[in-house]
Amino acid sequence: MINRNMLKGLLFCVTATAATLTCSADSLPNVIYILADDLGYGEVGYNGQEKIQTPELDAMAAQGMRFTNHYCGNSVCAPSRASLMTGKHPGHAYIRANSPGYPDGQTPLPEGTETVGKLMQRAGYKTAIIGKWGLGSTWDSGHPNQQGFDHFFGYTDQRKAHNYYPEYLWRNSDKIMLDNGKGKKNDYSHDLMTVEALQFIDDNSRSTGSGQAAQPFFLYLAYTIPHTSYQVPDLAQYENEDWPMNMKKHAAMTSRMDRDIGVIKRHLEALGLAENTLIMFNSDNGAHGQQGSLQFFKTSGELRGKKRLMYEGGVRSPMIAYWPGKVPAGSVSDHLSSFWDMLPTFSELTGEPVQGETDGISMLPTLLGNEAQQKQHKYLYWELYEGVPNQAVRMGKWKGVVSDRRKGMKIELYDLSADEGEQSDVAAAYPEVVSEIRKALIEAHEPSPFWSKDNQPLFDAQAACEVNGVQPMVLKQKKRKK
Structure with missing residues (x-):
């Protein structure tokens, strides 16, 4: 009788066959x-x-x-x-x-x-x-x-x-x-x-x-x-x-x-x-x-x-x-x-x-x-709310960067195939690429319950704990007992 882990082993071997990988069941x-x-x-x-x-x-x-x-x-x-x-x-x-x-x-x-x-x-x-x-x-x-x-x-x-x-x-x-x-x-x-x-x-x-x-x-x-x-x-x-x-x-x-x-x-x-x-x-x-x-x-x-x-x-x-x-x-x-x-x-x-x-x-x-x-990503997306709020998209050879979201969605564009060090902003020369990057920036972002668009916490520490069902004072008391 094949148990659950053996079945998974078989599935893995089947998946990997095209890559000429062999393994035991x-x-x-x-x-x-x-x-x-x-x-x-x-x-x-x-x-x-x-x-x-x-x-x-x-x-x-x-x-x-x-x-x-x-x-x-x-x-x-x-x-x-x-x-x-x-x-x-x-x-x-x-x-x-x-x-x-x-x-x-x-x-x-x-x-x-x-x-x-x-x-x-x-x-x-x-x-x-x-x-x-x-x-x-x-x-x-x-x-x-x-x-x-x-x-x-x-x-x-x-x-x-x-x-x-x-x-x-x-x-x-x-x-x-x-x-x-x-x-x-x-x-x-x-x-x-x-x-x-x-x-x-x-x-x-x-x-x-x-x-x-x-x-x-x-x-x-x-x-x-x-x-x-x-x-x-x-x-x-x-x-x-x-x-x-x-x-x-x-x-x-x-x-x-x-x-x-x-x-x-x-x-x-x-x-x-x-x-x-x-x-x-x-x-x-x-x-x-x-x-x-x-x-x-x-x-x-x-x-x-x-x-x-x-x-x-x-x-x-x-x-x-x-x-x-x-x-x-x-x-x-x-x-x-x-x-x-x-x-x-x-x-x-x-x-x-x-x-x-x-x-x-x-x-x-x-x-x-x-x-x-290998399947491919349409793009990769990042956003960060720490320090200066920023965003970025990697789409093929293109990299779009919003260095400060507080100033709006001003997109810097870099062609990484020719400029891996991101020294030349070519946004003005490729408006159609900038448009695609902008669409990705909007599409990929969902609002966070913890942060506002201007980089401010929407909850203080007490409220953040309550969102997660934990009280800060309870944590501190437990630490003292430990």
């Missing part, structure tokens, strides 16, 4: 999705970085697929991660900015939200989020355990994730006290995340004893590097460089993350899991660019802009995919894709349908080297 691939925090498109060697060393990621890019037109969910943390988890672009997503004063870091995902975690659970996966969550707290509907993740270790509050030597981290709903504080800095949170990730892989790689493969796992490894503060246990290979101290720290942090991704890759190989594990690597938004790092390292490469801006440096992701024998080695894809494509991609990968609507398109054909069967 009772085995679905493990998936590890690694997300850096504020890592610029040009901050890795495979995209031209010359000062910061990323040999492990460079090797994976050479042995897998590098993407030149993959985009983040937004140009700042929380809304980008919300798009990743829910398959919605920023014009439809529930979270479209970092929170205006919500307790414990972030407006939570509501109960009943479809997420990547829930889809993978339904598909029979053991799921974990390790690192920075930022989509709800320990006390509300946004907690990872309520949004599809069996295991959580890290930060719920994205603001606390700015400190790599916190007093505590969360494991599910348990506060794990660390040997930090009062002048002590002994537990570096990034290192703890790597240890936890290795343990999760170990715990879910053992044989069931029945001759079948162990339960497949989905690991969302949301590292906090290289988001500031600049903190790192040692400067490693950069100690003797004639650089400003914070630039040494920046490089050492990034290379430390690269090193640990290599540790995880080799651990999979030692366990015999490498050929049945898809690894994807991304960054949540563009480079933070703090303390001169944008210029010193050229962290956005040749792209314009950085975090919080809608230019390419704020939203383009340094994505790679690695899966020996499945993702074509040494390949480069210019497929136009985004974070909200992950939900339908994992749906096609596992055979588990998405519950509800998604703005994404599965990019599994591209991942498996069969771009002839």
